[in-house]
Amino acid sequence: xxxxxxxxxxxxxxxxxxxxxxxxxxxxxxxxxxxxxxxxxxxxxxxxxxxxxxxxxxxxxxxxxxxxxxxxxxxxxxxxxxxxxxxxxxxxxxxxxxxxxxxxxxxxxxxxxxxxxxxxxxxxxxxxxxxxxxxxxxxxxxxxxxxxxxxxxxxxxxxxxxxxxxxxxxxxxxxxxxxxxxxxxxxxxxxxxxxxxxxxxxxxxxxxxxxxxxxxxxxxxxxxxxxxxxxxxxxxxxxxxxxxxxxxxxxxxxxxxxxxxxxxxxxxxxxxxxxxxxxxxxxxxxxxxxxxxxxxxxxxxxxxxxxxxxxxxxxxxxxxxxxxxxxxxxxxxxxxxxxxxxxxxxxxxxxxxxxxxxxxxxxxxx
Numbered sequence: 106x107x108x109x110x111x112x113x114x115x116x117x118x119x120x121x122x123x124x125x126x127x128x129x130x131x132x133x134x135x136x137x138x139x140x141x142x143x144x145x146x147x148x149x150x151x152x153x154x155x156x157x158x159x160x161x162x163x164x165x166x167x168x169x170x171x172x173x174x175x176x177x178x179x180x181x182x183x184x185x186x187x188x189x190x191x192x193x194x195x196x197x198x199x200x201x202x203x204x205x206x207x208x209x210x211x212x213x214x215x216x217x218x219x220x221x222x223x224x225x226x227x228x229x230x231x232x233x234x235x236x237x238x239x240x241x242x243x244x245x246x247x248x249x250x251x252x253x254x255x256x257x258x259x260x261x262x263x264x265x266x267x268x269x270x271x272x273x274x275x276x277x278x279x280x281x282x283x284x285x286x287x288x289x290x291x292x293x294x295x296x297x298x299x300x301x302x303x304x305x306x307x308x309x310x311x312x313x314x315x316x317x318x319x320x321x322x323x324x325x326x327x328x329x330x331x332x333x334x335x336x337x338x339x340x341x342x343x344x345x346x347x348x349x350x351x352x353x354x355x356x357x358x359x360x361x362x363x364x365x366x367x368x369x370x371x372x373x374x375x376x377x378x379x380x381x382x383x384x385x386x387x388x389x390x391x392x393x394x395x396x397x398x399x400x401x402x403x404x405x406x407x408x409x410x411x412x413x414x415x416x417x418x419x420x421x422x423x424x425x426x427x428x429x430x431x432x433x434x435x436x437x438x439x440x441x442x443x444x445x446x447x448x449x450x451x452x453x454x455x456x457x458x459x460x461x462x463x464x465x466x467x468x469x470x471x
Contacts, residue, residue, distance in 0.1 A: 108185040115192035116348035117369040122199040123211045123340055124373025126381050128154065130208070130404065130424035131333030133385035134397025140322050147378050149326065150333040151371040157337025158367025161345075162360050167415025168342035169349065171240055177219050177233055182226040186470035192347055194218035194463025202451060206380035210419035213455040215343055216241045221460030222467040241417060248407065248418040249426030255403045256430025263399040270320040271395070272304055325394045328401035335408035336420040341366050343417065385425065388444045390432030400427035422452065 132150035135141040141149070161168075170176055181187075195214040202209040216237065223231045345366050392400070404424045411418040425448060432440035 112185055112188055112192070113348060115189060115196070116344065117365065119192050119196050119199075119211075119215075119347065120341075120344045120366045120369035121373035121377075122196050122203065123344060124151070124154065124370035124375075125377025126199050126203045126209060127211060127336055127340060127370075127420055128333070128374035128378035129382035129385045130420045131329050131336055131401065133382050133424070133428065134392060134400050135325065135329050136382060137386035137392050138325070138394045138397040140325050140394050140397070143379060143382060146329070147375055147382070149330060150378075151374040153330040153333030154337035154374055155367045155371040157334035157339075158341035158370055159337075159360070159363050160334075161338045161341040161367075161412070162363040165338050165342045165412040165415070168339070168412065168417055169346045171415065171417055172215055172219075172343045172346035176240065177216060177236055178223045178227070179231050179233060180227060182223075187222055187226060187467060188347055190222045190463045190467035190470055191215070191218040193466050194221060194459050197462050198455065198459045202455075203377055203381055206384045207451040208381050208385060208421045208425060208448060209451050209455045210245065210421045211340055212241070212343060212417050212419045213245060213452070214459040215347070216417075217456035217459035218463035220456075221462070221464035224460070225464045225467045225471070244411070244416050244418050245422060248411075249422040249429075252403055252407055252423045252426035253430040253433070255407070256400060256427045257434055259403065260396070260399045260430070260434055263402070264395055267321060267324065267398065268395050270324065273320045274304075275320065275323070319394075321394050321398065325398040325401070328398045328405065331405035332401040332408070332420075332424065335405040335412065337367060337370065339408050339412040339418065339420060341370065342412075344370075384444065384448075385428060388441055389425075389428050389448075390435075390440045392428070392431050396431045396434075400424065400431055403427045 128147060128150050131153060132141075132146040135146040135149075136143055195211070195218040198214050198217075199209060199211060220232050220237060341363055345362050348362065348366070401424075404420065404427055407423050408418060408420050429440065429445060
């Protein structure tokens, strides 16, 4: 009973760590383009993540099988020590990366931890290397390149279709109205809010405007929510798989599994998401709201489609590839290549680092 509780807590701790590192992938463009401050952006991203995590119960169940252990290992070692080592190995690496502000892949971390502990448990033959290559390594390697290529190809079309929306806004204005009494008393005057769509310069100049929202900014907010939703949809089943494999969440309803993990991801997003968001928002390349919208659109479409078909792509790699594509589209002169190099190194090191950490932990726990 105690070990089951420990495994359940480790599953939720992994979800928390994932939230802290991965929240940036949906909201970094909001912060980087100046549309929102970190606090507002992270709340919006956390809500999208939780919604996506809950919907994963209905739309992304294939990913649970891939990451339950049997998808990557020839046999699943008995006893709680194995899954404790896997969870702690993945958690340790993700927390370290978040502390240093580096966006890393939870997918790579979990896969690496499974393989590292699996090597200690059953030797070289205990890992399905072909499955690791085809189901994990190949999609993860290809996804940032696909995102970068799509950003390069699609952004000119997005700019043509949407950039003109920067000239328009939705305003809430206060207008004087006559209040007609229901009896014979004299009519009274008052004010009432009225929603008006107009040009931004008119809204800015009008003294009667209570609040306004640029139409392009509105689309940018929507795309950030969609990217966060897709992230929750793709990451929740991977984390949940460890809890199911260990029976740590036994007795909880199916939808209850997803709600618990999704909420833990949301809490981690709001508490620990600042440093990685700062890296992607301000330290890779400058961006405007149209570019941010395009990057989020590509991220949400790729990650959402991958989740539906059971492909474990990394939101980190997809969103980072799209953001780098923003800089390349303007000639690459504004890209901070030192930051990009640090990110690439972190991506390369993630799988073996998580594997080594989990292998050491399992060796000690055995």
